[in-house]
Amino acid sequence: MATASKVSIVNVGYRSTNFWVVSSGASRLLLDLGWPGTLATLRANLDRMDVPIRDIRHGLATHFHLDHAGLAQELKALGMRLLVPDLQRPFIPRIMDHVKPADHFTPITLHDNTEFPIGQSREILAGIGIAGDIVHTPGHSDDSVSLLLDDGSVFTGDLTHPMFVTDETAEVVTASWQRLTDMGATTVYPGHGPIRRL
Numbered sequence: 001m002a003t004a005s006k007v008s009i010v011n012v013g014y015r016s017t018n019f020w021v022v023s024s025g026a027s028r029l030l031l032d033l034g035w036p037g038t039l040a041t042l043r044a045n046l047d048r049m050d051v052p053i054r055d056i057r058h059g060l061a062t063h064f065h066l067d068h069a070g071l072a073q074e075l076k077a078l079g080m081r082l083l084v085p086d087l088q089r090p091f092i093p094r095i096m097d098h099v100k101p102a103d104h105f106t107p108i109t110l111h112d113n114t115e116f117p118i119g120q121s122r123e124i125l126a127g128i129g130i131a132g133d134i135v136h137t138p139g140h141s142d143d144s145v146s147l148l149l150d151d152g153s154v155f156t157g158d159l160t161h162p163m164f165v166t167d168e169t170a171e172v173v174t175a176s177w178q179r180l181t182d183m184g185a186t187t188v189y190p191g192h193g194p195i196r197r198l
């Protein structure tokens with residue numbers, strides 16, 4: 001069995017949203033996929049971090065809102081495989097409910113993604129050299145997932161900070177954070193704002 005290489009994490013975000021490149025050996029996974037209509041900005045930020053955009057061979061959206069999956073289809077056209085845990089699939093077309101023509105959003109096709117039961121995420125990630133799990137963490141949205149690496153790093157997208165939960169989502173948000181800490185999460189890489197320790 002191949003030993004997983006040490007993972008490195010860089011932020012290529014812009015417009016108050018973090019986009020993370022998780023690298024392991026030659027493998028590069030982009031976590032959250034840009035704002036629509038901003039491929040040039042993402043490409044420039046990747047270049048600044050010495051990551052050629054064509055090296056991004058895999059991508060995962062924590063959830064299908066415009067600021068987290070806005071460039072998914074353009075990135076696919078450049079060679080990225082979109083990883084889709086099965087529970088996210090029905091939410092992909094619904095992103096169109098929020099799109100305005102001025103967004104310059106390219107609709108995400110469904111037939112050409114790497115789709116898998118979320119319970120098999122560990123094997124899928126191992127296949128690209130990353131030791132970790134994709135965990136269902138609803139609260140902000142029902143399609144929200146987190147990427148939890150074996151070193152305790154966790155990418156939580158818009159999962160509400162425990163201090164800002166509202167009454168109607170408190171239970172589900174708290175359960176999602178509990179699930180992550182039970183599984184060993186220690187360092188949060190959120191969709192917005194700074195990295196923090198749990």
Ligand SMILES: [Zn+2]
Nearest residue numbers: 063065140158
């Ligand atoms: Zn969102």
